[in-house]
Amino acid sequence: MSSLLNALSFKFGSERYWIENDRPHVWIFPHELITNLRSLKTEFSFIFLVDLTAMDNRQYSEREIWQKDFEIVIHLLNLEESHRLTIHIPLDGGDLVPDISIVYENAKDYLVEVYDLFGIASSNEAYNRRVFLSDHFDGYPLLKDFDTKKKQQGKFLATPKEKSSLYFHHEEKQKGWAMASPYDSVDNPLGRFLVELEDSHIKQVISDLGITHRGLEKLLESKSYHEAFSVVNKLNHVSSITNEIVWAKAIEELIDLDISDRAKAIRMVFLEFARICEHNHFFINICRDLGLKSLYADCIRIREVIFELFESYSANRIHLNIIEIGGMKKDVPIGWVTDALDVLKYLGDKFATLQRELTSSRWWMLEINGNDIKPEEAISLGLTGPSLRACGVNYDLRKNQTYYFYDEVDFNIPLGINGNGYDRYLVRMEEVYQSLSIITQVLDNLPIGKITEVPVTEFPKGQIYSSIEAPGGELGFSIFSDGSDRPYRVKARVPSFPLIMNISQFTKGLHINKFNKFMKTFNLVATEYDR
Amino acid sequence: MSDLSSLSFVDRFLRKEKSLNLNPFFIGSCCCSLEVESHQGQHSKFHDNNFNLRPSIEHDVLILSGNINFRNKDEILRIYNELPEKKWVVVVGDCAINGGEFADSYAINTEVKDLFPVDVYIHGAPPRPEDLDIGFSLLKQKVLQDDYAAKPLPKKETKSE
Numbered sequence: 243m244s245s246l247l248n249a250l251s252f253k254f255g256s257e258r259y260w261i262e263n264d265r266p267h268v269w270i271f272p273h274e275l276i277t278n279l280r281s282l283k284t285e286f287s288f289i290f291l292v293d294l295t296a297m298d299n300r301q302y303s304e305r306e307i308w309q310k311d312f313e314i315v316i317h318l319l320n321l322e323e324s325h326r327l328t329i330h331i332p333l334d335g336g337d338l339v340p341d342i343s344i345v346y347e348n349a350k351d352y353l354v355e356v357y358d359l360f361g362i363a364s365s366n367e368a369y370n371r372r373v374f375l376s377d378h379f380d381g382y383p384l385l386k387d388f389d390t391k392k393k394q395q396g397k398f399l400a401t402p403k404e405k406s407s408l409y410f411h412h413e414e415k416q417k418g419w420a421m422a423s424p425y426d427s428v429d430n431p432l433g434r435f436l437v438e439l440e441d442s443h444i445k446q447v448i449s450d451l452g453i454t455h456r457g458l459e460k461l462l463e464s465k466s467y468h469e470a471f472s473v474v475n476k477l478n479h480v481s482s483i484t485n486e487i488v489w490a491k492a493i494e495e496l497i498d499l500d501i502s503d504r505a506k507a508i509r510m511v512f513l514e515f516a517r518i519c520e521h522n523h524f525f526i527n528i529c530r531d532l533g534l535k536s537l538y539a540d541c542i543r544i545r546e547v548i549f550e551l552f553e554s555y556s557a558n559r560i561h562l563n564i565i566e567i568g569g570m571k572k573d574v575p576i577g578w579v580t581d582a583l584d585v586l587k588y589l590g591d592k593f594a595t596l597q598r599e600l601t602s603s604r605w606w607m608l609e610i611n612g613n614d615i616k617p618e619e620a621i622s623l624g625l626t627g628p629s630l631r632a633c634g635v636n637y638d639l640r641k642n643q644t645y646y647f648y649d650e651v652d653f654n655i656p657l658g659i660n661g662n663g664y665d666r667y668l669v670r671m672e673e674v675y676q677s678l679s680i681i682t683q684v685l686d687n688l689p690i691g692k693i694t695e696v697p698v699t700e701f702p703k704g705q706i707y708s709s710i711e712a713p714g715g716e717l718g719f720s721i722f723s724d725g726s727d728r729p730y731r732v733k734a735r736v737p738s739f740p741l742i743m744n745i746s747q748f749t750k751g752l753h754i755n756k757f758n759k760f761m762k763t764f765n766l767v768a769t770e771y772d773r
Numbered sequence: 774m775s776d777l778s779s780l781s782f783v784d785r786f787l788r789k790e791k792s793l794n795l796n797p798f799f800i801g802s803c804c805c806s807l808e809v810e811s812h813q814g815q816h817s818k819f820h821d822n823n824f825n826l827r828p829s830i831e832h833d834v835l836i837l838s839g840n841i842n843f844r845n846k847d848e849i850l851r852i853y854n855e856l857p858e859k860k861w862v863v864v865v866g867d868c869a870i871n872g873g874e875f876a877d878s879y880a881i882n883t884e885v886k887d888l889f890p891v892d893v894y895i896h897g898a899p900p901r902p903e904d905l906d907i908g909f910s911l912l913k914q915k916v917l918q919d920d921y922a923a924k925p926l927p928k929k930e931t932k933s934e
Contacts, residue, residue, distance in 0.1 A: 376844065383879055390879040434848075452844045454802045457878035464877065473874055479804035526810075546811055560804045560899055768802055 246286060246325055253281075263495060263706050269330040272340055279329075279345045288318040288327055290621060293707070293735040294342070294352035295720060296360045298386045302724055311335050312362060315720065316342070316349075317707055317735075321621070321635075324642045328707065333362065341366040348624035351743035359384040359459075373743075374452035374772055383460050384731075390460065432742070432761060432768050442754050447746040454772045462732040467493055467567060467701060470729075475561045477734060478770040480523045481516035483552075484712045486565040491645070492708035492719040493567050497701060503689040505569035506646040510684050511582070512562075513710070514677040518589065519548050520713035521670040524765040525596060528667075531759055532609060537599060544592050551585050554578060569694030579685050586678055593674050601671065607664045612760040613752055615661035623747075624740040627715025628669045629764060633661035639711035651683045663763035670765075701727060707735075714738055714765060738764070739771040777917065792916040797863075798832035798856065800849060805838030805866035805899040812905045832856055834912070838865040838899075840872065842880040846888070853889050861921050862891045863912055865905070867898045874898065890922035 247266055251259045254268050261267070270278050282288045297313050310332035318327045333339070339362060342349035353369040356362050361382035363370045372379065381388050434450040458477060462470050474489045475482045487509050494501060522544050529538040549559040555578055556562040564571050600606045615625075617633040630637060638655045640648040656672035658665030703725040709718025715737025724730040741748075741764045752760060777785050801809065835856060841849060853862070864885050867873030872881040885891060892915055895908035915921065 374844075379843075388879070390877070392879070453848075454840060455842055455844055455880050456840050456875045457880040458875075461875060461878045476803065476874060479807065482804070542811060545807075549811070559901070560807060 244323070244325070246320070246323060250286065250327070262704060263498070265326060265328060265707070267328045267330065269332065272331050272333060272337060275331055275340050275342070276344060279342065282318065282327070283345055286320065286327075287322060288320050288325075290319040290321055291342075291346035291348055291352075291624060292317040292319050292326070292709075292716065293718070293720065293733070294349055294356070295733040296356045296362050296384075297722060297731050298360065298384065301386045302722075302730060312337075312360070314339055314356070314362070315733075317720075321637060326707070328705075338363055338365040340364075341369075343369075347622040348740055348744075351624075351740060354743075355739075358382075361385065374455045376452070383457060388460075390457075432766055433772075435745075435757075437754065437757065439754060444749050444752045444754060444757060447749055449742065449745055451742065452772055454768045456769070456773065458773045459732050459734065462729060464728065466727045467698075467729065471563060471565065472561070475563065476769065477736070477773070478520075478712075478714075478717075478767050479560060480767055481520040481713050482561050483512045483565070484516045484710070484717060486562070487513060488708065488710050488712070488717055488719055490565045490567050491710065492706055492721050493698075493701070495708050496704060496706040496721060496723060497698060499568055499695060499698065501569050501695060502691050502693060503647075504573075504691045505693045507684050507688055508570055508574060508693070509565070510646050510648070510651075511681055512564075514681045514684075515548060515551070517677045517713040518674050519545060520765065521674050522548075524667075524670055524762070527762045527765070528610060528759065531762055532606075537596060540592055540595065544589060547585055547588060551578075551582060554581060566694065567698045568696070569692075571694070573693050574688070579688065582681070582685060586681060590675075590678055593671070593678075597671055601668070609756075610663040610667060610759055610763055611660075612663045612756055612763065613748055613750070615748060617661070620661060623744050625715070626740075627711070627713070627737050628666055628673065629661075629715065629737075629741060631655065632658035632665035632669045634659055639709065639716060645710060647684070648680075651680050653680050663760055666763050666765075699727075701725065709735065712737060714767075714770075734773060736770045736773070738766045742766055742771050788917050788919060792913045795834050795861075795912075795916065796832050797834035797836045798852065800835065800837045800839070800852065801865070802839035803866070803868055803899075805868070808899045808902065808905060809836060809838065809865060812902055812909075833859065834861045834863065836863045836865060837885065838869050840868045840875055840881055841883045841885060841888070843882065844880075846883050850888055858923070859921060860923055861893075861912055861915060862889060862923070863893045863895065863908060864891050865895045865908070866900060867896060870894055870896065892922045 250266060250268070258269050259266065294314065294316050297315060298311070299313060300311050312333040312335070314331040314333060316329040316331070318329065319325070320327075331339070339353060339356070341364060343353065343366070350369060353364045353366075354371060354373050357364060357370050358373045358375055359382060375383070380392065383390075433453050436448040436450070437444055438446040438448075458473060461473055465473060470489065471486055475486045477485045522541055526538060526541040526545065529541060552562055553559050555575060556564045556572060615629070615633050617635050620630050620633040620635060625633075626637070634657050636655060636657055639645075641655060653676045656669050656676070658669050701723050703723055705720070705722045707718055707720045709716050716735065717737055718735040720731075720733040720735065721729050722731040745761070749757060749760060777788065780788075799806065799809065833856070835853060837849065864870055868875065869885055871884050872878070875881045893908050893911050895904055897904055900908070
């Protein structure tokens with residue numbers, strides 16, 4: 243037990259501090275929350291708020307510690323020592339949540355989300371608004387007594403003079419509003435953005451999200467842990483296999499199951515292929531936007547090659563459905579490793595071409611760089627993944643909170659300097675090479691043995707937060723189990739949510755022509771943050 | 774292939790030309806849009822049923838994939854109405870057709886057939902490239918026959934006595 247955890251248990255006492263599934267938990271009353279959070283941030287250096295969510299405890303079978311209907315759950319992270327702390331704040335029916343954004347700035351995004359989905363209001367009036375659902379929506383979907391069969395209405399923001407909105411249009415020359423329809427490219431609708439302009443430069447962006455809101459978290463409550471794979475893998479369709487692996491990993495940690503070495507190694511291979519696939523998606527989007535036809539065709543071909551490799555493993559191209567709780571559904575087919583090594587060689591050649599064409603091109607750099615993001619800003623806004631590392635913050639869960647065999651393979655974490663679009667490009671390009679190297683190392687030393695454990699049928703009561711380094715950043719699932727075969731509540735912590743919520747801050751002062759390209763450099767997937 | 778022999782040469786030429794120069798508008802948010810994009814790719818093995826993508830405002834085919842929820846329903850309907858009167862609609866994937874895996878969710882309560890008439894349904898979550906190819910070749914046959922689902926029914930002439 244480290245000294246930090248000792249100090250924590252001394253500070254909060256045994257009544258309010260406990261350890262569950264190897265993770266420290268604390269509960270704090272709402273009226274003393276802000277002072278406690280301040281001291282946690284300064285004295286214990288929990289400077290990063292990973293996730294904030296709420297829970298409706300009214301149908302939870304036993305509420306031993308506090309007899310309250312709701313609770314707010316906060317996940318904090320100590321970046322230096324990679325310690326995590328979960329804070330529970332019990333609340334009664336009409337209680338207000340204290341304004342946590344005084345201490346942690348990015349809490350503002352999550353408080354809006356909590357109001358939107360639970361109707362739990364914050365003491366700061368500005369956060370009591372809808373984000374995914376519209377003002378016409380009736381009720382709060384994640385409450386346990388919500389009627390899911392009700393017919394819902396939802397409209398987009400009222401726009402100043404709604405004309406043909408397929409493309410940008412300028413209302414006035416000097417100052418005015420521009421609007422982008424969600425559907426202006428082949429895929430990746432991100433939401434509707436209302437852009438306030440001053441001399442063609444962006445003053446403010448109002449984003450209207452929820453274009454692909456599918457009620458995924460509520461739907462997961464009605465699926466058993468085994469059934470949920472077919473829903474979870476549609477969370478982010480570009481790197482679909484990553485979602486399956488995080489889901490399985492979270493449940494395995496909940497029931498304290500150690501999977502076999504071979505299953506771990508195969509999962510690592512797929513995680514890294516998914517990373518290449520999603521970074522390649524970034525190249526596809528930007529090349530299409532900039533009209534780089536031949537590079538675009540190359541990138542599509544790269545994706546096609548990876549999909550064909552997936553197909554030869556699992557007979558599916560995008561949603562593989564090969565993970566199960568306790569290991570893998572299928573073992574590696576005969577000859578697959580050779581195919582994979584051939585694909586790696588092909589990918590290496592293709593990405594070398596891309597890098598040769600793009601990295602030293604001044605035109606490319608000017609097109610995609612956009613605004614800078616400072617490292618302290620990135621941490622306080624809760625960015626993770628390539629967007630955080632492009633600012634120069636060395637934080638990667640594969641190194642800092644290692645899982646599977648990432649501590650045994652040899653790879654580097656590329657870092658940027660300025661945190662602009664060009665740095666994000668460089669980080670992604672280098673990560674692709676590191677992924678190729680990781681896959682080669684794992685495939686060369688693939689352990690032998692069984693791939694799956696005994697089928698899991700019983701799930702203990704408890705809670706877990708488990709996360710991995712997904713291509714876009716930290717992807718994690720909070721699962722609250724009440725002992726049945728279905729989760730009581732699921733929260734997906736997605737890497738793109740902090741990015742899309744702060745898009746107004748990142749694009750301030752940017753020329754309107756660059757807006758679309760700048761958004762593409764974050765590599766956002768709408769189905770992921772809309773959920 | 775459909776029987777076009779009863780048509781005049783000019784009509785046959787125009788329909789063939791139309792079927793080769795369809796200009797689709799894509800709406801998609803999910804995995805199906807990746808498959809559509811791959812199908813249209815230059816290295817795709819399905820050359821015959823590719824579209825010639827041109828920058829143009831005048832689209833005549835709507836290719837719809839991804840879930841239709843209470844938020845984007847109006848936007849999709851608006852785009853459909855902005856397309857010209859003579860248009861074809863292809864719906865790709867189970868999510869768009871009936872909600873698919875998300876049919877039980879509170880957010881998904883619209884089936885595409887309630888919104889507008891559809892020419893070609895392509896099932897699958899996501900459909901395989903071969904299925905997409907069959908779907909798009911069906912679309913071409915419908916274009917050759919000048920048959921589209923949004924076509925208003927012929928008015929019955931009332932007999933004058």
